[in-house]
Amino acid sequence: MIRNRDELLADRRAGSVRDLALDCVEEALAAARPDRMVRGAVALDASARLSVAGETFDLGDYSEVVVLGGGKAAVGAASALEALLGERIDRGAVVTDDADGADALDRIDVREADHPVPSERGVEAAAELLDLADAAAEETLILAVVTGGASALLPAPADGLSLSDLRATTTALLESGATIEEINAVRKHSSALKGGRLAERAAPATVVGLALSDVVGDDLAVVGSGPLSPDDSTYGDALAVLDRYGIDAPAAVRERLASGARGAIPETPKPGHPAFERVSVRVVGGNRTALDAAAGAAKEAGFDPTILSSRVRGEAREAAKTHAAVAEEVRATGDPVEAPAVLLSGGETTVTVRREGTGGPNLEFALSWALDLDASADAPVALAVVDTDGRDGGTDAAGALVDAGTVSDFADENTEAIRPETARDALAANDALAPLADADCAIRTGATGTNVNDLRVLVVGGDGDESGS
Incomplete structure (x- = not known):
């Protein structure tokens, strides 16, 4: 799955630890394929009883089965459902930014949209999903796929808002360093679909949600901005996010949020709302799926x-320093584990964008780690860090593979190394991809068809052993 693996491993001193780090990444990406995760959680027996993560539904109780949803993993998840149910699916539509594999679907339409900034075709696709939800009856069973990326791919501007309002607000939030929970609080209160509103539109149908989580803690109210889940956030919370990060949101957005905070606009549906009486959402895979596969x-x-x-969360370049400290501790004292060792982490870090460079949180993490690491010890050490969707920060790189020699004062003598001042300048300019690509450290997978958050593989070799074993 790593297209440039040979280039990443060519002529490297820490070759074995780098090789193992990439092995772990590839196993993680394979395990996070949406078709595999759905097949592991959904089954149909000979009596037409559908089991979803331990909950059973008798298909004989329903007059029709409809599939809808969206996100970067939507096509793979829909493919698994169609392979299982076949002609039992009456109709459906899913929305994604990568339609690879869509030709194999006969019962479910695939609509393409854009990520991370919403687009007109996303608005049209979201409207189609809402039409499917509106048409559902009490005897309808809706299988709803909610995967990472759905927040941007399913824009449905609330009354009084335009697509340009959503685009400007989304861009500002993504560059602010706000957490995904904060960003989604604003999205929910600017949408006709998010924050449980899709569940409102689908009632009184039975809705079974299959969530492939890309958020820390697998909070269903945050995955895809929680279209099928009760929303604990408020209009006031959304306004506070704009103020906290100094977001210059369009006037229409601020006016809507302010009206909602005054009680002039109905809130998103909260826990206990009747819209959720026949809704069940289960997490069928997430970051832990990838971590467990890497560990395997x-x-x-x-x-x-x-x-x-x-x-793991927070500013990427700061979280990277902690991982550098862990690597140093393992090499120096054998804590928290003796070398040789493999240490794994996941989660979602953020970047506060200050300059117009090219990069993303995983690229900044890798470059900051390599810059901060004490490279004086003999034991080889390597770090692979990727966004599991294959596109870190909207770049064409998934992340990077770095080691103790990636950033070096002797870069002039080693064309595969980056000078410390170059690394610092790149981080200041939010331009981490350029030096990492020049040093043949950028990991390129292409779009993976999944999204279960970020993955980091830290390999520390044995003292004085270049093999790392």
């Missing part, structure tokens, strides 16, 4: 891997 690859290689956390 490390075990196959003879390591006893340690998962540090699936909830």
Whole structure:
């Protein structure tokens, strides 16, 4: 799945630890394929009883089955459902930014939209999904796929808002350093679909949601901005996010949020709302799926891997320093594990964009880690860090593979190294991709068809052993 693997491994001193890091990444991406995750959670028996993550639905109780949803993993998830149910699916539509594999679908239409900034074709696709929800009756069973990226791919401007309002607000929020929970609080209160409103439109149908999570903690109210889930946030919360980050949102957005805060506009549906009486949403895969697969690859290689956390968040370049400190501690003291070691983490870091460079949180993480790491120890060490959707920060790179020699004072003697001042300048300019690509460190997978958040694989070799084993 890593297209430039040979280039990443060519003529490297820390070759073995780099090789293992890439093995772990590839196993993680394979395990996070949406078709695999859906097949692992959904089954149909000979009596037409559909099991979804332990909950059973008798298809004989319904007059029709409809599939709808969206996100970067929507096509793979829909393919798994159609392969399982076949002609039992009456109709459906899913929205994605990568329609690869759509030709294999006969019962479910695939609509393309754009990410991370919403577009007109996304508005049209979201309207089609809402029409499907509106047409559902009490005897309808809706299988709803909600995957990472759905927030941008399914824009449905609320009354009084335009697509340009959503685009300007989304861009400003993405560049502000706000958390996904904060960004989605604003999105929910600017949408006719998010924050449980899709569940409102689908009532009184039975809705079974299959969520492929790309958020820390797998909060269903945050995945895809929670179109099928109760929303605890308020218009006041959304306004506070704009103020906290100094977001210059269009006047129409601020006016809507202010009206809602005054009680002039109905709130998003909250816990206990009747819209959720016949709605069940289950997480069928997420970041932990990828981490567990990476750990399995490390075990196959003879390591006893340690998962540090699936909830790493905060500014990417700062979180990277903690991971550099962990690598140094392992090499210096054998804590929290003895070298050779594989340490894994997931989650979602953010970037506060200050300049117009090209990069993303995983690229900044990798470059900051390589810059901050004490490279004086003999034990080889490598870090692979990727966005599992294959496009970090909207770039054409998934992330990067770096080691103790990636940033070096001796870069002039080693064309595969980056000078420290070059790394610092790139981070200041939010331009991490350029030096990493020049040093043949950028990982390129292309669009993976999934999205389960970020993955980091840290491999620390044995002291004085270039093989890392």
